Amino acid sequence: MNPTDASLPLRQSIDPSRQGFVHSVESGGTVDGPGIRFVLFLNGCPLRCQYCHNPDTWRLRDGKLREAEELLEELAGYASFLKRAKGGVTISGGEPLMQPEFCETLFRGAKEMGLHTVLDSSGHLHERAPDSLFEVVDLVLLDVKSGTDEQYRKVTAKPLQPTLDFAARMERLRVPMWARFVLVPGLTDDPENVRQVAKHIAAMKTVERVEILPFHQMASYKYEELKLDYPLKDTEAASAHDVVMAWSIFSEEGVFGLQKPSG
Numbered sequence: 198m199n200p201t202d203a204s205l206p207l208r209q210s211i212d213p214s215r216q217g218f219v220h221s222v223e224s225g226g227t228v229d230g231p232g233i234r235f236v237l238f239l240n241g242c243p244l245r246c247q248y249c250h251n252p253d254t255w256r257l258r259d260g261k262l263r264e265a266e267e268l269l270e271e272l273a274g275y276a277s278f279l280k281r282a283k284g285g286v287t288i289s290g291g292e293p294l295m296q297p298e299f300c301e302t303l304f305r306g307a308k309e310m311g312l313h314t315v316l317d318s319s320g321h322l323h324e325r326a327p328d329s330l331f332e333v334v335d336l337v338l339l340d341v342k343s344g345t346d347e348q349y350r351k352v353t354a355k356p357l358q359p360t361l362d363f364a365a366r367m368e369r370l371r372v373p374m375w376a377r378f379v380l381v382p383g384l385t386d387d388p389e390n391v392r393q394v395a396k397h398i399a400a401m402k403t404v405e406r407v408e409i410l411p412f413h414q415m416a417s418y419k420y421e422e423l424k425l426d427y428p429l430k431d432t433e434a435a436s437a438h439d440v441v442m443a444w445s446i447f448s449e450e451g452v453f454g455l456q457k458p459s460g
């Protein structure tokens with residue numbers, strides 16, 4: 198079934214705890230949490246990050262409607278390997294919290310297999326998710342996209358506060374986090390913005406590890422295919438020097454040493 202067909206059932210007619218819109222599945226991911234991971238990329242995202250590498254995940258219904266049961270069967274085939282590889286399952290996107298019930302079903306199934314679970318999120322929609330979801334999340338990868346509300350809105354077209362509220366909630370629920378910041382020349386690399394990001398991360402008590410991810414040009418072709426304007430098409434990749442400069446600011450704010458592996 199093509200999910201963009203007018204014949205696709207309305208959201209109300211699907212069971213959101215059993216069915217969800219999935220962009221793709223990667224069975225050997227190495228960058229979305231510890232070890233080797235089964236990564237599910239879900240569709241739907243309310244943000245519009247200028248540097249987004251996955252604009253094809255933005256619209257919920259551009260994803261393929263999949264059954265949680267069928268995905269868990271697929272995951273089960275990898276479970277013993279993932280455990281030996283000290284990995285597990287990661288749900289990314291898009292923004293997974295567009296489909297919180299689906300995430301909870303998948304994570305509960307993964308925990309029954311004894312797998313480590315990671316949620317990759319901006320936190321923006323966390324109010325949609327019940328606390329019970331986070332009972333089956335071992336680690337959150339939290340993207341902190343900029344340090345001030347003005348800059349965050351420039352980068353994402355949405356406010357910063359939900360991300361900070363989500364981090365406070367993860368502290369209350371004692372969920373470990375890895376904080377991530379994408380360094381984009383001319384967009385997020387202003388030293389004052391980097392410092393504000395570092396200050397926010399320094400205040401997040403469950404952060405175990407911090408990653409600065411240098412921007413690189415990999416998504417231009419997707420924007421061309423989707424006929425979308427790519428605001429960063431002429432932006433150069435962040436250099437090693439740019440990353441060192443950002444780390445030096447993070448260090449001044451006391452977050453340089455946060456590299457404890459989780460899981």
Ligand code: SF4
Pocket residue numbers: 242243244245246248249250251252254290291292319
């Ligand atoms: S939150 Fe992620 S998926 Fe959504 S626009 Fe930003 S980078 Fe893209």
